[in-house]
Amino acid sequence: MVDEVLKPYQGIKVLDLSQGIAGPSAAGILARQGAEVLKIEPFAGDWSRLMGGGNDGMTPMSVSPNLGKKSVCIDATTGDGAALIRRMIRESDVVLESFRPGVMSKFGLDYESVVADNQRIVYLSVSGFGQDGPSRNLPGADSVVQAMSGMMVMNRDAEGNPRRVGMLVVDAAAGVYAAQCIGAALFARERSGRGRYIDLTLLSVAAALQSVPVIDDFVHAGVAKPPVTVPSGTFRTRDGLVNLTALRDKMFFALARVIGHAEWERQPDYATNQLRLSRAAEINEKIQAALLGNDTQFWVERFQQEDVLCAPVLDYAAFRAHPQVLHQETFHQVVQPGMGSIPVPALPGIDAVDPDCAAPFLGEHTEDVLRSLGLQAEEIALLEEKRIVYVRRGPKR
Numbered sequence: 001m002v003d004e005v006l007k008p009y010q011g012i013k014v015l016d017l018s019q020g021i022a023g024p025s026a027a028g029i030l031a032r033q034g035a036e037v038l039k040i041e042p043f044a045g046d047w048s049r050l051m052g053g054g055n056d057g058m059t060p061m062s063v064s065p066n067l068g069k070k071s072v073c074i075d076a077t078t079g080d081g082a083a084l085i086r087r088m089i090r091e092s093d094v095v096l097e098s099f100r101p102g103v104m105s106k107f108g109l110d111y112e113s114v115v116a117d118n119q120r121i122v123y124l125s126v127s128g129f130g131q132d133g134p135s136r137n138l139p140g141a142d143s144v145v146q147a148m149s150g151m152m153v154m155n156r157d158a159e160g161n162p163r164r165v166g167m168l169v170v171d172a173a174a175g176v177y178a179a180q181c182i183g184a185a186l187f188a189r190e191r192s193g194r195g196r197y198i199d200l201t202l203l204s205v206a207a208a209l210q211s212v213p214v215i216d217d218f219v220h221a222g223v224a225k226p227p228v229t230v231p232s233g234t235f236r237t238r239d240g241l242v243n244l245t246a247l248r249d250k251m252f253f254a255l256a257r258v259i260g261h262a263e264w265e266r267q268p269d270y271a272t273n274q275l276r277l278s279r280a281a282e283i284n285e286k287i288q289a290a291l292l293g294n295d296t297q298f299w300v301e302r303f304q305q306e307d308v309l310c311a312p313v314l315d316y317a318a319f320r321a322h323p324q325v326l327h328q329e330t331f332h333q334v335v336q337p338g339m340g341s342i343p344v345p346a347l348p349g350i351d352a353v354d355p356d357c358a359a360p361f362l363g364e365h366t367e368d369v370l371r372s373l374g375l376q377a378e379e380i381a382l383l384e385e386k387r388i389v390y391v392r393r394g395p396k397r
Helices: 020-032 060-066 079-090 142-148 171-194 203-211 210-220 251-257 262-266 273-279 280-291 296-305 315-318 324-327 366-372 377-385
Strands: 015-016 036-041 070-074 095-099 124-125 197-200 232-236 240-247 308-312 331-336 340-345
Touching: 015 020, 015 079, 015 315, 020 036, 020 095, 020 124, 070 366, 095 171, 124 171, 124 251, 142 171, 142 203, 142 273, 171 203, 197 203, 197 262, 210 232, 232 273, 232 280, 240 296, 251 262, 251 273, 251 366, 273 280, 296 308, 366 377
Parallel strands: 015 036, 015 095, 036 070, 095 124, 124 197
Antiparallel strands: 232 240, 240 308, 331 340
16 A cells, blocks of 8 residues: 555545546546545546447546546436535535536536535636636637647647647646645645635646747747757667757767767867757758667667667557666556556656555445435435436446
8 A cells, every 4th residue: 555654635535526637637646645536427427438448437538537536426417416516515625627617506516606615625627718708618628729729839740730749638737737736725725724716727737838838939939940959859770769869068979979970079060059050950860870770779778878868769568668667666557447457657756556546437436425425225225216326236346
């Protein structure tokens, strides 16, 4: 088990009403640091349970952000269902939701409605564009925000064509920012005794995540933007790819010696990075020609001996098998029902993965949680009959 010292949110109760990646991954970070997280899902389940294959609602997209949570299935569109959730909120420290503006207020579950019952609640809404403004009602998702935030242009290919980052990077970053905001709000609550409302948008996350390229674009508006350093990029070897970066002059000349161009250190046009920027195409072409003469491992070993920043370009399987990854136990095997044993990355800063952190089936914990609220078996059965709650009766994790 994870050392109790590394569970700072022990005793914190979180109600996760969000779906997808952004909100759930924030709640997942809290869960893996000790919080009790109840994931409230509709009868259809979190939409991530339907994405990317998988069985019985267990997909890579649904498992990763929901490790260590309890799933409670309630139809919040009914008065009785909303009343149950509001009852849970009274006993919670944190609420997360990810619906469009106005949806939660229809059910009486918005911040203004619930704060009267619990002034200590930390309530986070994550949406595409926020609770007000001209775009508040537009559908917002990772793909939309990547397109409109400049991220696709920043990630353009060699021909200049904009392209998406291949993962839900804005959603994932939103989860980290959201978890940080919640942690800060809980810390502030210890001083003030009051919670707060947090309005977090994918739009603001995309801006914050791209702070450096956004400022760089502003500074170089209207002029050709030079590369930061030369070389800085990916090159082909005889059997694969290697990424190379020379941050300082010393590193560039070390690289030159490795590839058989020691004379570059005496060449006036290559003396400084500023001079090399104007010769970037020429230098990169010569580096590429040299690297094709041997295998990736050969070059990586020699560059590393000279303290040149480099790495082989690996796929996920090779990454998991890397000696340093194995040494640091970056991945731990977790038995996930519906998937078997899966590699789960340790949360950065925590040394291990709790072996009991598997993601839940839809409605797996509905009955247990309702009983903890004081409901009797007959009451739960009646709620089931009215389709206000769903209780999973099949195999559990």
